[in-house]
Amino acid sequence: MKKSDRTRQDILDATASSLATAGYTATTVKSIAETIGMQDASIYYHFSSKDELVGEVLDIGTARAVTAVDQALAELQDDHDPREALRVAIIAHAEAVLGGGDYPRANVRTFGQLPPDLTHRHRQGHRNYGQIWTRLIDDGVESGALRGDLNRSVARLIIIGALCWAIEWFDAGEEVSAADVGEHVFQMVVNGLSIGEHESPAVSV
Amino acid sequence: MKKSDRTRQDILDATASSLATAGYTATTVKSIAETIGMQDASIYYHFSSKDELVGEVLDIGTARAVTAVDQALAELQDDHDPREALRVAIIAHAEAVLGGGDYPRANVRTFGQLPPDLTHRHRQGHRNYGQIWTRLIDDGVESGALRGDLNRSVARLIIIGALCWAIEWFDAGEEVSAADVGEHVFQMVVNGLSIGEHESPAVSV
DNA sequence: GTCTATATTCAGATAGAC
């Protein structure tokens, strides 16, 4: 690895770390430079602007989350229950975003804080990620394992939302692990908190 | 109402609206002033700083969300099912944050974007709000209506998280209403997506 | 490649006239 590549990687890592913990605004070019012992102006030798640097970090984060979920699904048995696929994907997402590295965390942490250009740049990536989940839910409903009386798009967004918001309260130091959070989300949205009989009123929108 | 009070109210309203749609950083004193046809310096006659103004907006937002949920719960029958209380609270939250005014939306939208002082200032308010939900879940578990094998704190945060994240994708113009989103969250986390028999593995943390 | 120095812009905030 060339020295330039090494430095470039250090900049990306420091940016991911700062975005993941401090968010977009508090992540300044100066603070990034300080973290790796450089002057802020030197960053611009490697990246043309703050937003190009941030954009690259977010691209990596999206790719890693997608890879984590895809890999987990690929390891499933051929004849798995669609619920099991959902479970595996939920836990993989939780581990990637909560327990994983700074890159996927940076994505979730800065969601809704980015300037319009960056938001637009990552819209397609988010759509692609959403499609993984759309397929999982469709499979479940069409195989008869999951209820078909709910709006699937809303269901998908609720699952992803519960997982994404966990970044706001999850504390890696506590006794609840990232996988535990995923298991809880699965238990709740698939099996439900309720005990015993309950009606499932038709909710169609 | 005195003129000073009227202007003050206009400033608060404009700030709530901007926070709810654009977030904390993009809400500048200058942009607030422009919205109501003032000079930015004039804001400082009514509020000593941007953060004091923002803090007041967030206080109002918290109060409104708490009131909405409390009122909805107060209207329940005395002998209601604990699940019904959870349902009513979830829908009230959804309507307050998604369909309601700018103040509760501002709270959720800026969560995780605020400077440390403001974050700290509202920590107690968030704790109080969380306690409403803690009680609802405790009631459900202790009465035997809800499963006791999950971490209740995690369950509470997952429910609130699913609702809060909805602000990122909910579009008031679409055919899914705020109450619909609440109904979906309730159906999922209480009744579950699954159809028919399923085991509920013990998950204790 | 990284440095020092600096240009530019824009935010929050203050002073003082009206």
Next chain:
DNA sequence: GTCTATCTGAATATAGAC
């Protein structure tokens, strides 16, 4: 109460030496 004018600080970014 609201204005105009201005200060201060911080952030992105550029110029040019080394």
